[in-house]
Amino acid sequence: MDFDAIVIGSGMSGGMAAKELTERGLKVLVLERGRNIERGKKEDQTDWMQPWDLPNGGNVPEDELAADYPVQGQCYALSSATKHLFVKDSEHPYKTPEGKPFSWIRGYHLGGRSIMWGRQTYRLSQMDFEANARDGIGSDWPIRYDDIAPWYSHVENFIGVSGSREGLPQLPDGDFLPPFALNDGELAFKAAVESRFPGRKVIPGRAANLSEARPHHQELGRAPCKVRSLCERGCMFGAYHSSLNSSLPAAERTGNLTVITDAIVHSIVYDPASGKATGVQVVDAKTKAGSTYKAKVIFCCASTIGTAQILLNSASEAMPRGLANGSDMVGRNLMDHLYQMLTVATFDNLPDTYYFGRRPTGFYIPRYRNLNGNDEPFLRGYGFQGGFSRKGGASAALAQAGIGEELKARARELGPWTLFLAGFGEVLPNPENRVTLDKSETDQWGIPLVNISCAFGENERKMTETVQADGRAMAEAAGGTVTASISGGSPPGLGIHEMGTACMGKDPGKSVLNKWNQTHEVPNLFITDGAAMASSGCQNPSLTYMALSARAADTAASMLSEGVL
Amino acid sequence: MLLAGAGAALSACDAIGLADEDSPFRYSAEDMALITALADRIVPKGDSVGALDAGVPAAFEGLMANWASEETRAQMAGVLAALGALGGGFAALPAGEQSRLLADYDAAALAPAPQGEEELFSPPSAKDADYQRFKQIIVLLFYVSEPALTHELAYTHMPGRWDPSIPVTPETRPEGGAGSF
Incomplete structure (x- = not known):
């Protein structure tokens, strides 16, 4: 059966592409390399589990963790309740050069990482789209903020984003649902930071969780957030956006969607006579049998590294360096965000109040460095995610020596307000940070392994120092005592914001995609996942991928109807 | 009381994961008596619930069978041997004597011993890291259990609303949940 469009990948980008294409009447095939999972199915989504239901108290068996999840185990979201949503590193190997680790966090199943994502949802701004041109670095984005703004609104409205309107040019407002309000610790912190550091703002984190469900959300079976903060296990209420909760159901109801799971895309077929892609070659994950599917248009949304792997593995006589890779930019400019720059502080000067519920977000401090030019020892900037909480329980019981009633009494006590502050910094595009195909080794499906060579540079090192100094300064200005300041030096990849391996650009000689996410060389091939990003901003990027x-x-739908493709 | 306690114990450790009857790893009756005494001293029932109500000894065995590596089992065996020798045979001592001996041991073993950069979400490094880990497992098994989360702490699986500011009263308890061993 031939299709109007094939979408490779069912995650954040693929789900949205499928929704939009099917709603425009196209017959769409979604190919997902992982297994099928279903919303609300007990084995697939474990949000029903009470803490005491968690196998091994939530901990993955030690031998299994070491053997199967040495990389995935670095992710905060991996537990005995979620391990089935992460790949086994032992089954899905990749290579990195000695001394240059890259943490490639993955989930191979319907919906991909949209099931486990952190749901922080922020727009890039005009400043971000101008950054490469202004700094003479990387590929100049072929679009500016105004080009994408309506699509940000379109996606926000569909997925549902809680947040507050702030009027900040570096973090444009959107079409928000009501925010999850700041708690008393955070309100005090906000007042201190905003008065002591003009230009800095502490705002409710913007999250793709339904603080209220509007009619178009309800039509898809989505209900308001129950404030459980179990999101990475899936949500039986469909209260956060994922492909499983929103985009794929929307595509399905059009009657135009076909989904095939366990379908690993080996390569994209290119016809030099027409200059177009004609289909994709697929290996069945279980049987390893090959098949080919054809379509008029192909959307590659296999995730940043997966997309690069497919393009490079689609080399042909006509395109020996890889499909749509005349620029040699496929696989290059791999970026992530600076991550694990943490400040923890306790406070004894805050109101003796508490909160109820486990809000699915915290606060956000939008970027405030280099807003009006470059006046720092580094380019670009960073933001902070964080929150205030009051601990107790096991952590208080274990904080010092003591047994018996003394230990229990300590656990029952509400602890001091504690600040957790995490910086997220922009990483510059660098063509030497790249994904290539390994020449000697293939995976069990006969596809060359990827080699990922990526390291942060001097700009990132300088930025990290300032992030940590700022974190401490803000905590102390608010009256806190810093108990930990950790610039973990986490490897690239662990921010799980990898992007950039098929960048958009104006110059076909220096980029892979044009302003419509269409490859310069193959007009019916579109790439809309993180690979498309020309720069990383410091904002969580999923909203931009979806827009x-x-x-x-x-x-693509317009071009098809006009006969352009 | 005994029946209620046994019922709670079954529900708690069944969820954590009991050691199967034919599991290659099971503790001897003597070991279980020691683990039971230690868990009861660390988290006694008092006027509420304690480790035995939560089924912590059986859950500990299940954890060693289903979660722990050989290295961790050996580590715990060393801790149990050391604790079992206290007072010439810890398990057979009166409860008061057990508490006194274990409190002294606990204070000495958990004396701070900074070892460079600390783990962010772990207790501070202590002189006896093996004992510290044993105690951590016992305590976490208790506080992840239904009896602890419904009697000692607060846990609402489905809050249904976010209230950013509520007054603290004498009845207020911190929110509990799962933790890492």
Whole structure:
């Protein structure tokens, strides 16, 4: 069966592309390399588990963790309740050079990492889209903020984003649902930071959780957030956006969607006579049998590294360096965000109040460095995610020596307000940070392994120092005592914001995609996942991937109807 | 009381994961008596619930069978041997004597011993890291259990609303949940 469009990947980008294409009447095939999972199915989503239901108290058996999850185990979200949503590193190997680790966190199942994502949802700004041109670094984005703004609104409205309108040019407002309000610790922190550091703002974290469900959310079976903060296990209420909760059901109801799971895309077929892609070659994950699917348009949304792998593995006589890789930019400019820059502080000067519920977000401090030019020892900037909480329980019981009633009494006590502050910094595009195919080793499906060579540079090192100094300064200005300041030096990848391996650009000689996310060389091939990013900003990027996907799908549908493709 | 306690114990450790009857790893009756005494001293029932109500000894055995590596089992065996020797045979001592001996041991073993950069979410490094880990497992098994989360701490699986500010009263308890061993 031939399709109008094939979407490779069912995650954040693929789900949105499928929704938008099917809603425009296209017959769409979604190919997902992982297994099928279902919303609300007990084995697939474990949000029903009470803490005491968690196998091994939530901990993955030690031998299994070491053997199967040495990389995935670095992710905060991996537990005995979620391990089935992460790949086994032992089954899905990749290579890195000696001394240059890269943590590639993955989930191979329907919906991909949209099931376990952190749901922080922020727009890039005009400043971000101008950054590469201004700094003479990387590929100049072929779009500016105004080009994508309507698509940000479109996606926000569909997925549902809680947040507050702040009027900040570096973090444009969107079409928000009511925010999850700051607690008393955070309000005091906000007052201190905003008065002591003009230009800095402490705002409710913007999250793709339904603080209220509007009619179009309810039509898809989505209900308001129950404030459980169990999101990485899935949500039986569909209260956060994921492909499983929103985009794929929306695509399905059009009657135009076909999904095939366990379908690993080996390569994209290119016809030099027409200059177009004609289909994709697929290996069945279970049987390893090969098959080919054809379509008029192909959307590659296999995730940043997966997309690069497919393009490079689609080399042909006509395109020996890889599909759509005349620029040699496929696989290059791999970026992530600076991550694990943590400040923890306790406070004894805050109101003796508490809160109820486990809000699915915290606060956010939007970027405030280099807003009006470059006046720092580094380029670009960073933001902070954080929150205030009051601990107790086991952590208080174990904080010092003591047994018996003394230990229990300590655990029952509400602890001091504690600040957790985590910086997220922009990483510059660097063509030497790249994904290539290994020449000697293939995976069990006959596809060359990827080699990931990526390291942060001097700009990132300088930025990290300032992030940590700022974190401490803000905590102390608010009256806190810093108990930990950890610049963990986490490897690239662990921010789980990898992007950039098929960048958009104006110059076909220096980029892979044009302003419509269309490859410069193969007009019916679109790439709308993180690979498309020309720069990383410091904002969590999923919203931008989805907006680009929706925008490109609209363009592709128009081009098809006009006979351009 | 005994029946209620046994019922709670079954529900708690069944969820954590009991050691199967034919599991290659099971503790001897003597070891279980020691683990039971230690868990009861560390988290006694008092006027509420304690480790035995939560089924912690059986859950500890299940954890060693289903979660622990050989290295961790050996580490715990060393801790149990040391604790079992206290007072010439810890398990057979009166409860008061057990508490006194264990409190002294606990204070000495958990004396701070900074070892460079600390783990962010772990207790501070202590002189006896093996004992510290044993105690951590016992305590976490208790505080992840239903009896602890419904009697000693607070846990609402489905809060349904976010209230950013509520007054603290004498009845207020910190929110509990799962933790890492």
